Amino acid sequence: MMHPLSFAGRRTACLVPPAWPDTAARLRAHLANRYVALHGRLARRLGCADLASDSLHNAWLRLARPVAGEVANPDAYVFRMACHLAVDQLREQAPWQSLDDPEVAGSELADDTPGPQQAAESRSTLAALARAMDGLSRRQRTVLLALRVEGRSRDDVAAWLGLSTRTIDTALRQALRHCEEGMERCAEVA
Numbered sequence: 767m768m769h770p771l772s773f774a775g776r777r778t779a780c781l782v783p784p785a786w787p788d789t790a791a792r793l794r795a796h797l798a799n800r801y802v803a804l805h806g807r808l809a810r811r812l813g814c815a816d817l818a819s820d821s822l823h824n825a826w827l828r829l830a831r832p833v834a835g836e837v838a839n840p841d842a843y844v845f846r847m848a849c850h851l852a853v854d855q856l857r858e859q860a861p862w863q864s865l866d867d868p869e870v871a872g873s874e875l876a877d878d879t880p881g882p883q884q885a886a887e888s889r890s891t892l893a894a895l896a897r898a899m900d901g902l903s904r905r906q907r908t909v910l911l912a913l914r915v916e917g918r919s920r921d922d923v924a925a926w927l928g929l930s931t932r933t934i935d936t937a938l939r940q941a942l943r944h945c946e947e948g949m950e951r952c953a954e955v956a
Contacts, residue, residue, distance in 0.1 A: 789833040796840040797826055804845060812852050821852035891949075898948025906941035909934055 797804065801822065808818035825848045837843045880888065899907060905927075912923045913934075924931045 821848040894952035909937040910941040
């Protein structure tokens with residue numbers, strides 16, 4: 767139905783139909799009644815159930831405003847509106863990021879935090895290492911901690927302990943071998 771408007775004494779046909787306040791209310795009722803079906807279609811189309819939920823919510827909010835004209839197919843209208851809102855939402859997100867970018871794909875999609883099993887295994891490994899280090903001589907433990915934990919140089923540790931670098935190398939080699947054997951024994955028991 768065309769709505770006549772007058773401009774400076776002239777009557778012209780309006781190109782935009784008038785707003786129908788009850789149309790928005792009917793569309794909101796349709797969205798509420800058909801939410802599950804619309805959500806399923808959107809989730810399949812968009813490939814993301816959360817995005818489908820968000821876009822339907824945004825459509826609900828958008829339908830609080832009057833809709834211009836009558837809507838012949840409310841299901842198609844609400845579905846298209848939600849699809850367009852989903853595209854708008856995706857465009858608002860960082861457009862320069864791509865899933866092809868390994869930094870983005872790895873940082874946002876993969877959860878690097880250890881799970882309960884990995885945490886328990888790490889605690890067990892650390893306990894086994896502590897038991898193995900209990901069997902080290904004082905010199906071997908001091909050299910191992912200074913070189914591997916504190917990150918000091920061989921020459922620095924040799925000067926600090928008043929030993930030759932060859933003695934430091936021997937003490938480190940013995941300490942590492944003892945810890946490796948102790949860890950293997952713990953792994954055989956478990």
